[in-house]
Amino acid sequence: MEWRQRYAISGIMLYLLCIVFILFMTFGQDVQGPVWVVLYWIIMLFTAVNAVAKSFLQEGQGRMLYYYTLASPQAIILAKMFYNMGMMVLMAILAAILHGITSGYPIVNTPSFLLAMLLGGIAFAASFSMISAIASKASNSGTLMAILSFPMLIPILIILIRISLNAIQSDDLRVNLQDLVYLTALDVMIVGLALVLFPYLWRD
Amino acid sequence: MLKHLYSNWWKGLAVIFLLYTFSFGLLNKVPNVVILHETIRNLYYHVPCWFAMLFLMLVSLVYSIKYLRSGRLMYDIVAVALLRVALVFGVLGYLTGMLWGNYIWGDLISWILGDTKTLGTAIGLLMYFAYFILRGSIDDEEKRARVAAVYSIFAFTLLNVSINVVPRLKSSLHPGSGGNATFTVYDLDSGLRMVFYPAVIGYILLGLWISSVLIRMQILHYKKNNITV
Numbered sequence: 001m002e003w004r005q006r007y008a009i010s011g012i013m014l015y016l017l018c019i020v021f022i023l024f025m026t027f028g029q030d031v032q033g034p035v036w037v038v039l040y041w042i043i044m045l046f047t048a049v050n051a052v053a054k055s056f057l058q059e060g061q062g063r064m065l066y067y068y069t070l071a072s073p074q075a076i077i078l079a080k081m082f083y084n085m086g087m088m089v090l091m092a093i094l095a096a097i098l099h100g101i102t103s104g105y106p107i108v109n110t111p112s113f114l115l116a117m118l119l120g121g122i123a124f125a126a127s128f129s130m131i132s133a134i135a136s137k138a139s140n141s142g143t144l145m146a147i148l149s150f151p152m153l154i155p156i157l158i159i160l161i162r163i164s165l166n167a168i169q170s171d172d173l174r175v176n177l178q179d180l181v182y183l184t185a186l187d188v189m190i191v192g193l194a195l196v197l198f199p200y201l202w203r204d
Numbered sequence: 205m206l207k208h209l210y211s212n213w214w215k216g217l218a219v220i221f222l223l224y225t226f227s228f229g230l231l232n233k234v235p236n237v238v239i240l241h242e243t244i245r246n247l248y249y250h251v252p253c254w255f256a257m258l259f260l261m262l263v264s265l266v267y268s269i270k271y272l273r274s275g276r277l278m279y280d281i282v283a284v285a286l287l288r289v290a291l292v293f294g295v296l297g298y299l300t301g302m303l304w305g306n307y308i309w310g311d312l313i314s315w316i317l318g319d320t321k322t323l324g325t326a327i328g329l330l331m332y333f334a335y336f337i338l339r340g341s342i343d344d345e346e347k348r349a350r351v352a353a354v355y356s357i358f359a360f361t362l363l364n365v366s367i368n369v370v371p372r373l374k375s376s377l378h379p380g381s382g383g384n385a386t387f388t389v390y391d392l393d394s395g396l397r398m399v400f401y402p403a404v405i406g407y408i409l410l411g412l413w414i415s416s417v418l419i420r421m422q423i424l425h426y427k428k429n430n431i432t433v
Contacts, residue, residue, distance in 0.1 A: 130358060137351045138341040147337060151330040152359065154323075155366035186365060193361055197354045200272050 009087065012051045016095055019043050024102040033106035036099070037164040041157055043095050044088075044124065051091060052084045052128035053145045056136040073202035077194055081129045088121035109167040112176045116163040119183040123156045126190040133201050159183055206282070209420065215413050221406030225249075229399050246304045248399050252407035253297030254325070260290035260411050261332075265360045268353040277426075280349035283356065284339070285418035287332055289411050294329050324367035331359045 023039055031039070059067075067076055096105075096117065107113045131149040135141040163179045208214060229248040264286035271279035301322070338355055342348040426432075 127362075134338070134351055134355050134358075137347060138338055139343075140341055144334075144338060144341060147330075147334045148355065151327045151334065152362045154327050155362065158366075189361065189365075193358055197272075197357060200350055200354050 008054065012047060012087075012091065013094065015050055016043070016047055016091060017098060019046065020095070020098040020102055023099075027103065029103055031103040031106075033168040034165060036103060036106050037161060037168065039103075040095065040099055041120075041160055041164070043099065044092060044120065045153065045157065047091050047095065048088060048124040048128055049146065049149070051087055052125055053132050053135075053142075055080050055084055055129055056132040057141055057145070059136070068202070073199040074195055076202070077129065077133070077198040081126050081191065081194065084125035084129050085122045088125040089118055092117040092121045107164070107167050109170065109173065109176075112173050112180070113164055113167040115180055116160055116167070116176075116183070119180065119187055120156065120160045122187045123183065123190060124153070126187065126194060127152055127156070130190070130194040130198070133198060137201060156183075156186065159186075206278070209416050214409055218406055218409035218413055221402045222410060225252075225399060225403040225406050229403065232399060246300060248403045250297060250300040250304055251400070252403045253293045253300060255404045256407040256411045257290045257293040257297060259408050260286045260293065260415065261328075261360060261363075264290065265357060268356045271349060271353045272357075275346075277345070277349065277431075278423075280353065281419055281422045281426075282415075283353065285415040285422065286411075287335065287356070288418060289415045291329065291332055292414075293407070293411055294325065294332075297325070298329075324363075327366050328363045331363055335359065 020043065023043070027035070027039070071079075096113075128149055131152070132145060135144040135148060138144055159179055159182060163176045163183070166175050166179075225248055229245055264283045267279045267283040267286065270276075271283060335352060335355060339348055339352050342351060
């Protein structure tokens with residue numbers, strides 16, 4: 001159902017390109033490993049806010065009602081989440097490539113960084129979809145989106161940055177195993193919670 | 205629990221426990237621990253704030269779930285009142301922690317970032333401040349209660365991740381993690397325990413008391429407008 005607005009994806013890609021270019025202009029090519037990692041996740045955070053926030057905020061009242069008659073709430077939130085997860089993982093890879101071209105690529109342990117990208121993208125997409133559903137019920141939802149979601153994402157970001165910092169230092173996947181397991185559990189938990197809670201938001 | 209809203213015995217208990225805490229907390233003998241010295245007495249006044257905050261949040265979570273299951277406005281009123289008071293205790297916990305941190309860790313504020321426990325609670329407070337803004341921006345009462353309950357459950361779960369899981373991954377300045385001993389190691393059985401546990405109970409009862417007043421005010425407000433809750 002999101003495919004009707006393909007230009008939105010191109011818009012987000014351009015947004016990504018702009019951020020990376022601005023960072024390139026301000027930091028130049030000489031970026032240290034830890035700074036690179038932190039910049040990367042901040043890029044991801046803002047891309048996620050812009051990309052996923054739209055998933056419910058953009059839908060008009062009429063279309064919501066149409067979906068309501070069409071599918072069960074679980075199906076709708078799952079569909080939204082899967083779409084957003086796919087998009088976030090795509091954006092994560094794209095951001096890594098762009099950021100890598102402009103400021104170098106300090107990651108030694110690519111598999112664990114890739115896993116972090118995958119699990120982080122899923123966590124971002126799932127929690128933002130849910131928050132966006134909550135914010136869409138209120139007025140001035142744009143501001144609400146940010147203040148509701150940023151505090152929730154800080155723990156996820158802390159874990160992600162830890163994994164990535166380890167990925168700069170050693171090429172042993174086992175160092176990150178514990179964090180990756182935590183992150184997977186977190187993903188499962190967020191999706192599960194969303195499945196349980198979304199039906200209450202949905203009936204209006 | 206709601207049936208005790210109007211009874212007095214537990215309020216008396218709160219007064220007794222708090223009087224005990226504030227008198228014996230300053231009078232009793234404390235173990236002489238290097239660096240901490242007499243500031244260890246802050247244990248009675250700082251740590252119970254967090255215990256009370258988390259307890260009130262937990263009870264509020266229970267009432268949020270109850271609200272979603274039943275749709276009774278009463279449960280929503282209870283959940284909000286508890287969260288309000290929990291936030292006050294959280295801010296108090298920060299203020300007393302800042303005083304303590306000033307003497308032990310060197311300054312008033314920089315340890316918020318250095319320590320994952322303080323960071324986690326900062327996140328928690330931000331989340332629940334956002335909760336009240338969310339409530340403020342929905343007009344319809346029933347919808348507001350429902351959306352807020354959903355958010356509260358979601359937020360509490362993620363808050364638990366940030367205060368229970370993340371601190372185990374990072375080092376911390378607080379006792380009990382990062383190689384620092386928990387306070388059970390310091391002679392807690394004789395002196396500290398005697399005051400600490402009553403202090404926790406007293407703070408929790410005080411929190412429940414304040415929120416019961418808020419709840420009763422809300423009930424009166426609804427009664428005035430002839431709405432049964």
